[in-house]
Amino acid sequence: MPVYKYGIEIIISSLIGFLLIFTIGLIFGMFMKACIFYTVFVYTRRYSGGYHADTYLKCNAVLLMIYIWVLFFSEAMISGYSIIIHLMILIVYMSSIFGFAPITNVNKPMKKDEINTNRKRCIFISVVWCILSLVLFFVSVKYAIVTALTLFSISMLLIIEKCRKEENIYEEDSK
Amino acid sequence: MKKIQNKILSVIAKASKSAADKACGAISFWGCYQPKEPAMLREKAKK
Numbered sequence: 001m002p003v004y005k006y007g008i009e010i011i012i013s014s015l016i017g018f019l020l021i022f023t024i025g026l027i028f029g030m031f032m033k034a035c036i037f038y039t040v041f042v043y044t045r046r047y048s049g050g051y052h053a054d055t056y057l058k059c060n061a062v063l064l065m066i067y068i069w070v071l072f073f074s075e076a077m078i079s080g081y082s083i084i085i086h087l088m089i090l091i092v093y094m095s096s097i098f099g100f101a102p103i104t105n106v107n108k109p110m111k112k113d114e115i116n117t118n119r120k121r122c123i124f125i126s127v128v129w130c131i132l133s134l135v136l137f138f139v140s141v142k143y144a145i146v147t148a149l150t151l152f153s154i155s156m157l158l159i160i161e162k163c164r165k166e167e168n169i170y171e172e173d174s175k
Numbered sequence: 176m177k178k179i180q181n182k183i184l185s186v187i188a189k190a191s192k193s194a195a196d197k198a199c200g201a202i203s204f205w206g207c208y209q210p211k212e213p214a215m216l217r218e219k220a221k222k
Contacts, residue, residue, distance in 0.1 A: 007192055
């Protein structure tokens, strides 16, 4: 019974996130950007982990805020965007992946070998995203920006979660 | 009516079981809030 309850919970939660992203994408006429954002975000976070809010509502709200930020920032950046900025974003992303990934969630404790497997997969998928985004830069800059900003948001979520964990350890030690 | 209801419920049950199995072992499933993973699922995955 708990397995089915758990399955239903993650299906409903994921479905809400999915519908929110694609509805907003359709409303603003940015369906392709929604596809890129959702694929890169979901597939990478599966192996990297990172910050999660403590309720379904807050978590979906954070996802939505990140998505809207990526959509509108990608539009705003398009005129002054260059390969240097692109490479800098990718360097920040890869540094956070090599430095921190994966960061496990308190609700999903992992064994050392599982963490190692996820780390290898995360590095592999990150390299693939970086290569794809560099290819995209020469094919279609606007989609390359969306990919880069999505990767950047994943790295920020990793850093936030790392800081939160460090803070918790520090607070427990000082008690 | 009862037959249709049973069919729908069994499809939902199968989907939720499959989602739970896929989520087990992933650091963060579908990027959203992660509910507490049942210990039973973890034990089953070990076998």
